[in-house]
Amino acid sequence: MAEVVLRQVEKTYPNGFKAVHGVDLTIEEGEFMVFVGPSGCAKSTTLRMIAGLEEISSGEIIIGNKLVNHLPPKDRGISMVFQNYALYPHMSVYDNMAFGLKQQKLDKHKIDRRIREAAETLEITHLLDNKPGEMSGGQRQRVALGRAMVRKPDVFLFDEPLSNLDAKLRVSTRVSIAQLHNDLKAEGQNATMIYVTHDQVEAMTLGDRICVLNQGRIMQVDTPMNLYQKPANKFVAGFIGSPAMNLMKGKIELEGSQCFVTLGCGTRFLLPSDKSEQVISKVGQKVWFGIRPEHITVIDDLDNEAVLQDIETLQINVVESMGNEVYLYLAIGKDKLVARVPFSQDQMIKHGDMKPMHFDMSHCHLFDIDTELSLLV
Secondary structure (H helix, E strand, C coil): CCCEEEEEEEEECCCCCEEEEEEEEEECCCCEEEEECCCCCCHHHHHHHHHCCCCCCEEEEEECCEECCCCCHHHCCEEEECCCCCCCCCCCHHHHHHHHHHHCCCCHHHHHHHHHHHHHHHCCHHHCCCCHHHCCHHHHHHHHHHHHHHCCCCEEEEECCCCCCCHHHHHHHHHHHHHHHHHHHHCCCCCEEEEEECCHHHHHHHCCEEEEEECCEEEEEECHHHHHHCCCEHHHHHHCCCCCCEEEEEEEEEECCEEEEEECCCCEEECCHHHHHHHHHHCCCEEEEEECHHHEEECCCHHHCCCCCCEEEEECCEEEECCCEEEEEEEECCEEEEEEEECCCCCCCCCCCEEEEEECHHHCEEEECCCCEECCC
8 A cells, every 4th residue: 555645734934934824635545746837835844744854833744644744765665766876986786785684694696686676677788786876877777767666665766867868858757757667566566656846848748646835835736738728727727738838817898698708909809608607607707818829829820710700910929849849929919829830842931021820719718807716617
């Protein structure tokens, strides 16, 4: 049993600063949970409290049905992989991986078997006699993964393990971690993993669920797709996604039977009937209007378009080519926004072009101006 439960966990430092505010979270056995959020949101602090490297001020931490508040890290059934690898430089890879097992006084044949099985899984068998200084960053991180694996912990903890790697190594090592999780589950071993990152790509590709944190509070816990498509509040909407969701202040207005969101510059967009029904009580009130970059598209032939609603002709201020797609930076009044459109060799878009842009309101988001909670189900 490797379920991890946090009940009203708080952290207050001696100077009175409260870093973690009553976190309630259940991480299921075998789940890959990712903590993500901006710098200073307490994601690493929360992970370190689970590990026992940081004392909690109040609340309960339960690992595998055992209250671990006062247990030292070595007795919590966890293994941790750090950002800086934390390998002994004077020891070989084999001895680094064996160190914790020797402390447990395991039989040397069992130690050898575990090390060689982990090394084969991580494709580092040929490095077992090397020392950390003789290897690349990616190889050292694989060794750190192997050292965690051989302990066969109840829970794996990862504290930004890829942040010191270059872009290509981050991708390959990320795949290795995902494969490790899948392999452990397939073998019936404990595979509960808690992973801290500030990188959205890591969060979205690795996590079964993602816990979005801000200023020591949980903003939303959900699957990657639900976080992206159904953000619970303005913070999650603006944090998850790259480029970020466009967010602008607007007002809900009614004209006849039709409901609109009107921006500060006077531009207005028609709300679909299903969204209108949910915000009809907000008529006359200000809201936050959000739309993702991929839901703003260029209209090439206005005369042949079946849908002529929610189209604005806007000037392209900046064009960023990403290869297979293009980011277009625009403005509506004082509001700046970005559109993400497919690259087309036949229809090159240049700085300064005026283009009709369609806003797909079936995918728009509306948030309360005060609470910043979503107004849409």
